[in-house]
Amino acid sequence: MDHFEIRDGVLHAEQVSLETLAAAVGTPFYCYSAATMTRHFEVFRAAVAGLGNGDPLVAFAIKANPNLSVVATLARLGAGADVVSGGELSRALAAGVPAERIVFSGVGKQPHELAAGIEAGILQFNVESEAEIAMLAEVAAARQRPVELAIRVNPAVNPGTHAKISTGGKDSKFGIPFERAGAAFMLAAGQEWLRPVGLAAHIGSQLTDLGPIEDCIGRLGGLAQELRGAGHPVTRIDVGGGLGVPYRRDQPAPPEPHVYAAMVARATRGWDCRLMFEPGRMIVGNAGVLVSTVILVKQGASKTFVVADAGMNDLLRPSLYNAWHDIQALRPRDERITATVVGPVCETGDTFADDREMEAVAAGDRIAFLTAGAYGATMASTYNSRPLVPEVMVNGASWAVVSARNEPAAMQALDTVAPWLEPQPGATATV
Ligand code: LLP
Numbered sequence: 001m002d003h004f005e006i007r008d009g010v011l012h013a014e015q016v017s018l019e020t021l022a023a024a025v026g027t028p029f030y031c032y033s034a035a036t037m038t039r040h041f042e043v044f045r046a047a048v049a050g051l052g053n054g055d056p057l058v059a060f061a062i063k064a065n066p067n068l069s070v071v072a073t074l075a076r077l078g079a080g081a082d083v084v085s086g087g088e089l090s091r092a093l094a095a096g097v098p099a100e101r102i103v104f105s106g107v108g109k110q111p112h113e114l115a116a117g118i119e120a121g122i123l124q125f126n127v128e129s130e131a132e133i134a135m136l137a138e139v140a141a142a143r144q145r146p147v148e149l150a151i152r153v154n155p156a157v158n159p160g161t162h163a164k165i166s167t168g169g170k171d172s173k174f175g176i177p178f179e180r181a182g183a184a185f186m187l188a189a190g191q192e193w194l195r196p197v198g199l200a201a202h203i204g205s206q207l208t209d210l211g212p213i214e215d216c217i218g219r220l221g222g223l224a225q226e227l228r229g230a231g232h233p234v235t236r237i238d239v240g241g242g243l244g245v246p247y248r249r250d251q252p253a254p255p256e257p258h259v260y261a262a263m264v265a266r267a268t269r270g271w272d273c274r275l276m277f278e279p280g281r282m283i284v285g286n287a288g289v290l291v292s293t294v295i296l297v298k299q300g301a302s303k304t305f306v307v308a309d310a311g312m313n314d315l316l317r318p319s320l321y322n323a324w325h326d327i328q329a330l331r332p333r334d335e336r337i338t339a340t341v342v343g344p345v346c347e348t349g350d351t352f353a354d355d356r357e358m359e360a361v362a363a364g365d366r367i368a369f370l371t372a373g374a375y376g377a378t379m380a381s382t383y384n385s386r387p388l389v390p391e392v393m394v395n396g397a398s399w400a401v402v403s404a405r406n407e408p409a410a411m412q413a414l415d416t417v418a419p420w421l422e423p424q425p426g427a428t429a430t431v
Contacts, residue, residue, distance in 0.1 A: 002286040003033045004370070011330045011368055015397040018291050018330050022366055025390050025401060027293040028310035030377045032065075032402070034073050034395040036287035037373070041077050044279055047261035052237070052268060052275035057123070059103050061241050062088040064280030064374040065288070069393050069402035071095035074283065080123070082241070082278040086113040093120060103238065103276065105152065105202070107173055114139045118147055126152040126200040126238060128175055133188050140193035149188060150198035150238055153181040153223065155216040159204035159242070162321050168203025168216060175201065178219060185227055197233065198273070199224055202240025205281060208254040210263045213242065217267040224273070238276035239264065245285040247324050247371050257282070281374040288373020290315050290389075291330070295344065296363045304339045306361055311343025312350040313383040315369055315376050319349040326370040327358050335360035341367075345384050377403070382411055 003014045011018045013033045021031060041058070048056045059080035062071060066088060071081065072095040080101030081092035092102055102122040104113075107129070114136055117125060127133055127149045140147040154175030157168050167174045176184045181199070188196040199220045203212060217239055224234040244254035255263075268275060292310035299305075317323035327341060337360045341352040352369065361367060380388055387410075391403035 001039065002036045003039075004036075004289060004368075006332065009331055011328060011332075013289070013394040013399075016394045016399050018289070018368060019366065021392055021394075021399060022291055022293070022330070025392060026405070027291055027366065028308075028314050028389045029405075030288055030290050030372065030389060030391040030403075031368075032067070032070060032284070032288045032373055032391065032393045034287075034393055037070065037073060037284050038077060040283045040287065041074055041079060044257045044277070044282060045078070047257035048264065048275070048277060051261065051265055052271060052273050054274040056274065057101060057103075057276040059101065059276060059278050060283055061278050061280030062092055063378060065284045065376070066091050066378055067391050067393075067402055068095045069400070070284060071097065073393075079283075082280075086110075086116050089113070089116055089120065089122070099123070103150075103200075103278070105200070105278070109135075111135060111139050115143070118143055118145050123148065124197065124236070125149045127184075127188065128152045130176070130180075130184055130187060133184060133191065133194070137188075137191035137194050140191075144193065146193055146195055148195045148197050150200040150236060151176055151181050151185050151188065151196060152200045152202070153178055153220060155201050155203065155219045157203055157212045157215045157219070159207050159212045160209050161204045161206050161244075162323075164321055165205040166203070167205075168201065168212070178223070182223055182226055182230075185232060186230070189232060198236030198238060198276075199234060200238035200240065200276070202242060202278060205242050206244040206254075207242040208244045210255055210260060213239070213260075214263050214267050217264065221268065221271060224271070235273055236276060237268070237271065237273045238278065241278040241280050241282070243279060243282040245281050245371060245374070247326070249326055283374075285371050285374035288376055289328075289368040289370050290372040290376060291366060291368050294361050294363055294365045294367060297339070297361070300340075303355065304337065306339045306341045306367075308341060308343055308352070308367065310352075310369070310389070311345035311384070311386060312347060313345055313381045313386050314343070314389050315352070315372055316379045316381075317372075317375060318352045319347075320379075325352065325372060327353060327356065328368045328370055329359040329361050330366040330368060332359045337361075345386070382406070385411065387411060
């Protein structure tokens with residue numbers, strides 16, 4: 001469910017017309033609905049409340065949408081954060097996520113990032129290799145601070161999603177292979193300043209089949225039992241994120257949070273552990289759209305091209321994963337066309353939709369790419385020297401620009417002209 005709907009013939013975010021926003025901030029821009037992300041977070045939290053012992057931690061995966069206002073909205077509702085870099089850690093803290101609700105995942109954490117997490121006093125590190133155990137032991141020892149961690153296990157299950165967003169397969173770079181995970185836990189337990197307290201896994205994203213997640217949880221449970229048998233306390237299990245969202249209105253929706261939660265309840269019955277979740281897409285995916293203006297409509301040899309002012313640099317998912325985003329005219333007409341929707345970037349891959357049946361649009365009309373709140377703005381680049389686009393958050397009848405457009409001068413500000421290219425006094429410039 002989301003709060004983007006046509007009212008009086010125009011697509012609105014909650015009570016604000018996207019045409020009004022487009023006139024105020026220019027296109028392209030991302031628009032987020034605070035009510036939608038709030039609802040998704042609350043539905044998820046209510047679904048998992050009461051699972052495991054103690055209060056489950058719902059740690060929003062910052063990577064899905066790190067905008068400070070997005071993270072602050074969720075932090076105020078009680079969300080924790082799953083971070084994968086020093087930059088994400090800093091954003092989570094800046095947005096008001098309490099350190100004791102932050103989990104630090106990632107396959108290539110560096111000593112300075114581990115140190116930042118320890119100094120902030122985060123809840124736990126999800127450790128992904130024996131080498132990282134050694135690195136964390138050293139960083140913790142240098143600070144003489146006890147550090148809690150979970151071993152991220154690679155459960156070797158196929159999550160049945162796009163290959164580029166699968167993370168739980170046997171040969172994926174993530175986690176410690178299942179067969180070595182118990183030994184890794186014991187290795188950590190033998191380090192003076194390390195306190196292994198749990199197990200973690202995350203098998204992939206946009207999951208629509210709960211079977212592989214259930215298999216994965218079953219494997220974690222078996223390992224936890226073994227470790228407990230050997231005298232190690234296993235008090236936390238982090239089952240990761242990954243629940244899919246509906247990208248297409250014309251296709252069946254992925255399992256709802258209560259169905260997912262019922263599976264987790266079944267798979268973890270009697271475990272006596274605190275459970276942790278790391279949803280990203282599920283919370284913010286349908287809470288954001290990318291609004292764009294049609295620059296022109298162009299007739300190719302056999303295709304009709306709708307050329308939008310948004311490009312693959314603004315929303316990379318179609319180009320990188322062949323992902324589908326519904327496209328909605330801001331002022332829908334009663335006429336339909338079949339068109340290939342492309343951006344202005346000089347790449348054939350700059351294609352949002354190929355031969356898509358959609359509402360008729362003409363030059364100057366505005367369109368919205370739906371379900372763009374997760375892995376949208378955060379994966380944008382300035383390719384073709386295109387500025388990063390603004391992000392706007394709507395809350396009821398109010399709205400605010402929550403990330404400004406990155407103008408060309410600001411983009412160039414980090415470049416410098418090498419000294420030998422500077423014009424010499426009295427000489428004629430050659431560049
Ligand atoms: N936890 C960990 C350790 C993760 O690696 C991820 C996502 C999540 C949680 C959150 O997963 P979610 O609930 O959002 O599915 N850029 C891709 C998605 C990459 C996901 C990477 N990891 C896309 O646009 O589809």
